[in-house]
Amino acid sequence: MITAHIQAWIAENGAFATGLQLLQQVDKAAFFRLKKHLQAAIITPAMKQELRQALEKTLKSAASTPQNTATEPAEIARLRQQARGYLKQQAELKARLRLMYDDDKLYTDEDRFAVAEELVEQVTPALDTIYSRIREWQATGMLPVQSMQEVVTETVAKYKQILSLTPRISRLQKWLKEGQRPTSKGTEKITPAIQLEIETELQEKLQQLQSLQQELGLDA
Structure with a gap:
């Protein structure tokens, strides 16, 4: 543990x-x-x-987290689980974006744009949708039911996220293999600290990709 x-x-x-x-x-x-x-x-x-x-x-945070003994419908529990994953992803993206602006010479505009785009166009809208459904249940007691249009929109968003994850994963793997990565000034050798950073992001992206593929039934 x-x-x-x-x-x-x-x-x-x-x-x-x-x-x-x-x-x-x-x-x-x-x-x-x-x-x-x-x-x-x-x-x-x-x-x-x-x-x-x-x-x-x-x-301290783990010790002070109250145990939720109330039984929620399975659909609401599923939504909360999804939200936790997106909140974690949101925090990671914000932290990475701050790092990119602090070390502006080590990152290209393309790097920063990719992170910002994932945050603004994928993670934030997904969280908004999830919490909207939870609030609807809290206000009415009725389980949220997705319309066909919402199902289509959500599915398209997941496919778009897969399409954005795949090239990023390939780039990260390429940098680790070659031992260097592009920067705004050219290229830089991958130090142990940079390697840890790249490996961390790669692991996160692979986990996200696997989760999306499972949700869409593409992992068979």
Whole structure:
């Protein structure tokens, strides 16, 4: 269980890289904020403390989350599960976009546009639709029923997301294979910190692709 690993890391004052890997699994936004420290010549006590506080925050959040004993209809539970996935994706995209603007020399306009487009045109509308259906159920007690047009629109959106994920996954895999990636100034060698960043994004994109393919019945 990830909580036990975090508690052990804190108790043993574990290595910074190990703690960062744990943070990557529980708080992507904090991970993207702190991973820049991997490029430092030496990990200072302040950097270590910042990581410790981020991990401790996730433990407090897990401990304080109330257990929902109320039984909701399966359809509403499914919508909430979908929303959690999109909220996680939203936080990751926002964190990545901030990183791209902080290190503007390392990223092209195409990189930033791709992330912004995914956030604005895919994730945000999906969340709006989900919460609209949940609010409808809360207000009327009637389970939301998708119209044929809504089903078509949602299906088209999922296919579009697959079409945007596939070339991005190919580029990430190519950069890892070649050991370099394009920047606004040309190309740069992939350092361990950059490799971790690329591998993290690649893993997220592959998971998203697999989930979409399953929803559309394309994983057979």
